[in-house]
Amino acid sequence: MKPVSSWGRLSAEPHRVVELHDPFIVKDFLSHGPLPGLAYGMGRSYGDVCLNPGGTLWVTTRLNHFMAFDDRAGRLVCEAGVLLRDIQRLAVPRGWMLPVTPGTQLVTVGGAIANDVHTKNHHVMGSFGDHVRNLTLIRTDGEVIRCGPNERSDWFAATVGGLGLTGVIIQAEIQLRRVAGPWLETEIVPYGNLDEFFRLADDSEADWEHTVSWIDCISGGGGRGLFLRGNPTSPGNLPEPKGCNVTVPFVPPFSLVNRLSLRLFNMAYYHAKKRRAGRAVRHYEPFFYPLDNVLEWNRMYGPKGFFQYQCVVPRKVGKIAIQTILKEISRSGDGSFLAVLKTLGNRQSIGMLSFPQPGVTLALDFPNKGTHTYKLLERLDAIVYEAKGRLYPAKDSRMPKQLFELGYPRLKEFLKYRDPGISSGFSRRVMGG
Amino acid sequence: MKGKRRIVVVGATSAIASHCARLWLENQPSDLTLVGRNAQRTDRVASDLKVRSPESLIRVVCADFLDPEVITTTVENIFQSGDVDIVLIAHGSLPEQVRCQNDLKACCQALNINGVSPVLFAEAFAKQMAKSNHGTIALIGSVAGDRGRKSNYVYGAGKGLITRYAQGLQHRFAHSRVKVVLIKPGPTDTPMAADLKDKGTKLAPVEKVAKEIVEGIEAGRPVIYTPRKWWLIMMVIQHLPAFVFNKLNI
Numbered sequence A: 001m002k003p004v005s006s007w008g009r010l011s012a013e014p015h016r017v018v019e020l021h022d023p024f025i026v027k028d029f030l031s032h033g034p035l036p037g038l039a040y041g042m043g044r045s046y047g048d049v050c051l052n053p054g055g056t057l058w059v060t061t062r063l064n065h066f067m068a069f070d071d072r073a074g075r076l077v078c079e080a081g082v083l084l085r086d087i088q089r090l091a092v093p094r095g096w097m098l099p100v101t102p103g104t105q106l107v108t109v110g111g112a113i114a115n116d117v118h119t120k121n122h123h124v125m126g127s128f129g130d131h132v133r134n135l136t137l138i139r140t141d142g143e144v145i146r147c148g149p150n151e152r153s154d155w156f157a158a159t160v161g162g163l164g165l166t167g168v169i170i171q172a173e174i175q176l177r178r179v180a181g182p183w184l185e186t187e188i189v190p191y192g193n194l195d196e197f198f199r200l201a202d203d204s205e206a207d208w209e210h211t212v213s214w215i216d217c218i219s220g221g222g223g224r225g226l227f228l229r230g231n232p233t234s235p236g237n238l239p240e241p242k243g244c245n246v247t248v249p250f251v252p253p254f255s256l257v258n259r260l261s262l263r264l265f266n267m268a269y270y271h272a273k274k275r276r277a278g279r280a281v282r283h284y285e286p287f288f289y290p291l292d293n294v295l296e297w298n299r300m301y302g303p304k305g306f307f308q309y310q311c312v313v314p315r316k317v318g319k320i321a322i323q324t325i326l327k328e329i330s331r332s333g334d335g336s337f338l339a340v341l342k343t344l345g346n347r348q349s350i351g352m353l354s355f356p357q358p359g360v361t362l363a364l365d366f367p368n369k370g371t372h373t374y375k376l377l378e379r380l381d382a383i384v385y386e387a388k389g390r391l392y393p394a395k396d397s398r399m400p401k402q403l404f405e406l407g408y409p410r411l412k413e414f415l416k417y418r419d420p421g422i423s424s425g426f427s428r429r430v431m432g433g
Numbered sequence B: 001m002k003g004k005r006r007i008v009v010v011g012a013t014s015a016i017a018s019h020c021a022r023l024w025l026e027n028q029p030s031d032l033t034l035v036g037r038n039a040q041r042t043d044r045v046a047s048d049l050k051v052r053s054p055e056s057l058i059r060v061v062c063a064d065f066l067d068p069e070v071i072t073t074t075v076e077n078i079f080q081s082g083d084v085d086i087v088l089i090a091h092g093s094l095p096e097q098v099r100c101q102n103d104l105k106a107c108c109q110a111l112n113i114n115g116v117s118p119v120l121f122a123e124a125f126a127k128q129m130a131k132s133n134h135g136t137i138a139l140i141g142s143v144a145g146d147r148g149r150k151s152n153y154v155y156g157a158g159k160g161l162i163t164r165y166a167q168g169l170q171h172r173f174a175h176s177r178v179k180v181v182l183i184k185p186g187p188t189d190t191p192m193a194a195d196l197k198d199k200g201t202k203l204a205p206v207e208k209v210a211k212e213i214v215e216g217i218e219a220g221r222p223v224i225y226t227p228r229k230w231w232l233i234m235m236v237i238q239h240l241p242a243f244v245f246n247k248l249n250i
């Protein structure tokens, strides 16, 4: 048993850690052992969907082999522990790219499927599961299930966004998309309030593949921010940026994120970026994965860790709900380091428990200050509940059961596909087992 | 024009070796032969490398690693299709020390797979490379072969055999174009070290170790400690007087 944390570093409970390194004997590993298990990729989820305190974690990162790549059709078959970074680096020089990647590329294919991750281009590309042609799942009873959108599609719908609870994905076939190269034409547009944000979002959807915004949830509370949009482009041969990693070298004894630093950061960020507003050609890595060069940045929140809070609320009530949330945060005196506001496209996700749905999504993070923070998040829950929204399990470590049930009406249908030998901190909390 | 560089990896399914192969193919498409004991596992590595480097030629050979005759014919067959530029001999297995003490069969297997088998492979390659006066033989030993210690001396003895053997081979080929490289990794994050990892030993990332091996072979270094700090650590450990060394619980 050894302590394992997820990205939010809120806990470090003991787990029995087993590394799956040979895909041909995964079955034997899953069927052994008296404790319930759970697949664990890169642990980039913030809360407890990837944790199983007191139980087994099957670490998948050694299942990191490519299996086949059809260069003409852009179809890649790979093991589930392959990192999205490795796919990008393989595919981009050959004119292909993953259609959907989250804000960090240091995640596994299995993790990306199990959380059905989405990104800035949701209105065009949907979520990760939309590009999976098929996957292979191994259950703890040894059954092997191959499924896809046209083959045992019920299993597919349960497994995409299924939070690892239907079995262990060992391989998948992914449809990549064509690109001319690694470059994007990008633009930063400052906005002064939420009305302007929604107008920008609506105006940009037709012509821009990527849209997202950073919103300042401290100064003013009025909802000023910076709208970022981008399109793939081919500017000829620009030099690739030199990747240079810095690491937060140790966990500081207290959170470096406090009221003062937040206020300063938010102000500095807003003005620095505002000055650089306008158009620019950028490489996909800093555009898609702005924090990947700061390794272990999650340490800056100190030993108590931090919460992420990501909700999506329907568009009809979007403005008022977001406004209320922002007010609540500014009233609490707590603020979020990076608050991200984005509209999601008008499409339903494949997965029974996939997070993305039409509306507007807000993602926030808060240093863990115990009861104070829990209270604030409960007040935000009430707003989301009222708006008939939902929270993102990948970011969650505390949502109440009722909020989960309200947000995910297909839960009952999903439960039939659960693997009885698999359980997570999250499932025990919101599904009762 | 010279054809593709010819590389052979023995024990190709090893995490360290397969990462070396990834780097070699990333540098330039090559003619690569993977030798393993199990076809399914070796094919898995071959498919991965084929996706990474479609222009490379990748062949898979399966063999019994403990049979001298099989080793002879396997290596002869490899040379049938031309000279070899680099061979990396990578296989090995970390046994439970206590088990080796109590079960001589386990002890014998550990000595064979970690010491005798790599040496036989190297000897077979040496014979062929001597004929063409060309090629590099790289063997993976271990820092564990530098000084025996109670927690893993059977494994260490196997690795020590490789060390002594490589020295002799370097001496033999000193005035030729055949190069011999001895690689001594420290604890590295691979399936072999899963138990060490569980016990909390700090392990070097396999990508880093593979990179240093590939660069070291390229530079023709006779001995590669990787990560490099292990050179210093082992220097100290080798020179500790017995009365100090015997107090260490390592």
Ligand SMILES: Cc1cc2nc3c(=O)[nH]c(=O)nc-3n(C[C@H](O)[C@H](O)[C@H](O)COP(=O)(O)OP(=O)(O)OC[C@H]3O[C@@H](n4cnc5c(N)ncnc54)[C@H](O)[C@@H]3O)c2cc1C
Binding pocket: A007, A038, A039, A040, A041, A042, A043, A044, A045, A046, A049, A050, A060, A080, A081, A101, A102, A103, A104, A106, A107, A108, A109, A110, A111, A112, A113, A114, A115, A116, A117, A118, A119, A162, A163, A164, A165, A167, A168, A169, A170, A291, A394, A424
């Ligand atoms: C900086 C940062 C930015 C992020 N940005 C975004 C974003 O823009 N959009 C977004 O959607 N998410 C985002 N995320 C969240 C992240 O993309 C997801 O949490 C992702 O699922 C993590 O993948 P992982 O490999 O680390 O999986 P883990 O976190 O280890 O596991 C996630 C879930 O997948 C399951 N799982 C993992 N592997 C398998 C497998 N082989 N078979 C079955 N189940 C498996 C686990 O059981 C768990 O339920 C971000 C995270 C970070 C740290």
Ligand SMILES: NC(=O)c1ccc[n+]([C@@H]2O[C@H](COP(=O)([O-])OP(=O)(O)OC[C@H]3O[C@@H](n4cnc5c(N)ncnc54)[C@H](OP(=O)(O)O)[C@@H]3O)[C@@H](O)[C@H]2O)c1
Binding pocket: B011, B012, B013, B014, B015, B016, B017, B036, B037, B038, B041, B065, B090, B091, B092, B093, B094, B113, B140, B141, B142, B143, B144, B184, B185, B186, B187, B188, B189, B190, B191, B192, B193
């Ligand atoms: N990892 C470390 O900490 C460390 C430290 C110092 C030295 N080394 C050395 O580095 C080399 C590579 O090991 P690794 O760390 O990459 O470990 P690994 O991934 O576990 O690889 C071990 C390799 O040895 C092969 N092997 C084991 N027993 C065999 C047998 N009886 N017959 C044939 N092949 C056998 C395995 O083949 P299968 O896939 O068929 O099982 C596999 O290719 C080894 O020589 C090891 O001793 C490792």
